[in-house]
Amino acid sequence: MGQVYSSLLLLIAFLVPLAVASAEQGAPPEGRRLFIEKRCYSCHTIKAEAAAIQKEKEAFAKERGVETKPKGEEDKIGVDLSDIGKRRDADSIRSFVKNPKPYFKTDYECKSKAKKKYRKRFKGTADEMDCLVGYLSGLKYESHQAADFKSCLKEGE
Ligand code: HEC
Structure with a gap:
């Protein structure tokens, strides 16, 4: 009986940190996925998460049998969104x-x-939309925007 009890304890001791670790990962990966799926990546970069974005892009392309734009092409059109959660709140992004x-x-x-x-x-x-906005409003890295980027957005809106 004692043996069963202690192996149960061992199992719990093993499972609890696993559960904590997966909860800590936080940022919803589905939001990142939607950023690719809805083609936001075709004009925007998130350079602070470049590796994860690239991975998601490759997985998406493979799954759907589509080509995604070569790395770097996006820079020419949109803005880097690494710090969007610092510059806009969820309502504003939405x-x-x-x-x-x-x-x-x-x-x-x-x-x-x-x-x-x-x-x-x-x-x-x-x-x-909720999922995508949740992901974007959590992006609070340093700005990765090129210094010479000229924004086409009205100031302060
Ligand atoms: C066809 C190109 C294109 C696509 C696709 C695109 N965007 Fe954009 N987005 C832009 C441009 C251009 C701007 C304005 C950048 C500027 O001049 O500051 C912008 C601005 C933004 C901004 C505001 C940035 C800021 O600095 O306040 C957010 C947020 C944003 N886009 C989110 C998205 C999301 C989410 C998607 C996918 C659903 C998406 N965009 C798809 C071109 C695009």
């Missing part, structure tokens, strides 16, 4: 992703950027 157009400046160059973006605005379920 409202931006739902309808980005009003956030853009309206000069010639930015107008065309906004149009391109507008066409690609988020399409998906409310759950997917």
Whole structure:
């Protein structure tokens, strides 16, 4: 009886740290997955998580039998989102992703950027949106944006 009891204790001692470790991983990987699935990666980088993003991209491409853009191409269009959770709260990210157009400046160059973006605005379920927004608002790394990047977004919105 004592033996059964102590092996049960051993089992618990083994399982508890496992459960804690998986809870600690925190950031929902489904959100990262949606970032790929909804093609956000085609214009945006998350350089602070570059390795994980690349892995997710490769897994997605393999699973769907599609080609993803070569590494680095995204830099030319969007903005790096490594620090987006520091710059916008969840509500602001949600409202931006739902309808980005009003956030853009309206000069010639930015107008065309906004149009391109507008066409690609988020399409998906409310759950997917929650998951994606949860992931993005948790990105609080240092900025990885190139110093010469000129934003097309209106200031402070
Ligand atoms: C067709 C290209 C394109 C795609 C696809 C795209 N974006 Fe963007 N996104 C942009 C551009 C351009 C900006 C504005 C960058 C700037 O000028 O500062 C932007 C800005 C943003 C911002 C605000 C950044 C800031 O600095 O405040 C967020 C958040 C964002 N995008 C999220 C997403 C998400 C989530 C997806 C996928 C559902 C996505 N984007 C897909 C082009 C794109």
